[in-house]
Amino acid sequence: MEKFYDILIIGGGVGGMSAAVYAKRRGKSVAIIEKFALGGQLNMINDIENFPSHKLADGISLSKEFADQVGNFEVDLIYDEIQAVDFSDDVKILNGKKQVYKSKSVIIATGVKSKEIGVNENDFLGRGVSFCAVCDANFYKGKDVCVASENGKGLRAAKILSEICNSVTIIDKADLSAFEKVNKDEKIKVISKAEIKQIKGQLKLEKVDVSVSGEHLQLTTDALFVELGKIPATDIFKGVLKLDEQGYIVTNERMQTSEKEVFAIGDVRNGVLKQIVTACSDGAIAGQFACQK
Numbered sequence: 001m002e003k004f005y006d007i008l009i010i011g012g013g014v015g016g017m018s019a020a021v022y023a024k025r026r027g028k029s030v031a032i033i034e035k036f037a038l039g040g041q042l043n044m045i046n047d048i049e050n051f052p053s054h055k056l057a058d059g060i061s062l063s064k065e066f067a068d069q070v071g072n073f074e075v076d077l078i079y080d081e082i083q084a085v086d087f088s089d090d091v092k093i094l095n096g097k098k099q100v101y102k103s104k105s106v107i108i109a110t111g112v113k114s115k116e117i118g119v120n121e122n123d124f125l126g127r128g129v130s131f132c133a134v135c136d137a138n139f140y141k142g143k144d145v146c147v148a149s150e151n152g153k154g155l156r157a158a159k160i161l162s163e164i165c166n167s168v169t170i171i172d173k174a175d176l177s178a179f180e181k182v183n184k185d186e187k188i189k190v191i192s193k194a195e196i197k198q199i200k201g202q203l204k205l206e207k208v209d210v211s212v213s214g215e216h217l218q219l220t221t222d223a224l225f226v227e228l229g230k231i232p233a234t235d236i237f238k239g240v241l242k243l244d245e246q247g248y249i250v251t252n253e254r255m256q257t258s259e260k261e262v263f264a265i266g267d268v269r270n271g272v273l274k275q276i277v278t279a280c281s282d283g284a285i286a287g288q289f290a291c292q293k
């Protein structure tokens with residue numbers, strides 16, 4: 001039977017989990033709907049030095065501590081992806097891939113997602129294409145890899161990869177000749193003013209087709225790391241909620257959005273600092289004010 005919740009939280013990162021703890025302690029029925037894994041971006045971080053209660057933490061362990069606390073308060077956990085929302089009525093409706101969910105209030109904690117190249121990279125996910133160098137570098141020890149970059153956004157990932165891989169080729173739309181002049185890492189090569197056109201392979205990624213100043217180039221590679229930066233995960237809220245020019249959800253200091261009883265927290269909102277502690281703080285505020293109905 002369909003369950004009607006007081007509060008539904010979309011996204012189980014640190015923001016969503018903090019909101020759940022605050023709301024559940026006020027005696028409300030609360031569920032987190034998460035499409036992938038609790039912890040969100042935390043699962044991609046090796047070392048965290050600025051979470052005040054931990055001298056040094058790794059993201060996966062810290063995420064587990066958050067999840068344990070959510071478990072202690074018996075928050076319902078639903079694994080589903082919300083694909084459309086209707087906030088026009090008092091009853092808020094969330095359409096998931098698997099089911100429809102209803103509640104009095106909604107807290108949006110969908111965070112940010114990686115910007116895509118826009119070719120066929122998703123066909124090779126887990127088969128040579130990765131969106132996280134920190135997470136997947138180790139799978140390519142001693143291999144030759146490429147980094148899809150934009151205005152130098154892939155330089156940090158290239159440095160991480162060069163410590164493990166045999167060679168790293170940065171493919172960037174911009175002119176990175178200034179970086180090339182100061183680069184002392186012989187493993188890192190740069191192809192500037194280049195655009196990835198297609199990704200090819202049989203069972204796994206084998207080749208990347210690139211256009212460089214109008215000329216076609218085919219690179220043989222073991223992996224392609226897509227490092228084009230992050231964008232807010234707000235596609236399903238376009239035309240529903242007020243977003244800023246970069247697509248982040250606009251909120252007031254109580255985390256209220258442009259719709260009644262709909263809150264947004266953490267990296268997905270137009271906050272000035274996007275960190276673990278600020279996502280937790282947002283979650284606490286929304287968890288509190290969502291309980292007022």
Ligand SMILES: Cc1cc2nc3c(=O)[nH]c(=O)nc-3n(C[C@H](O)[C@H](O)[C@H](O)COP(=O)(O)OP(=O)(O)OC[C@H]3O[C@@H](n4cnc5c(N)ncnc54)[C@H](O)[C@@H]3O)c2cc1C
Binds near residue numbers: 036048082279
């Ligand atoms: C490499 C890296 C290093 C970082 N280092 C630090 C650091 O040292 N210190 C620090 O404080 N911060 C750091 N950060 C930033 C920090 O991780 C984020 O600010 C914080 O985790 C944001 O939490 P969030 O809950 O807002 O969003 P997220 O962690 O992005 O969680 C969003 C969740 O929502 C889910 N979701 C999205 N859309 C849907 C949908 N439609 N349906 C269901 N579920 C959905 C996602 O799967 C995800 O689990 C780092 C981030 C990265 C990537």
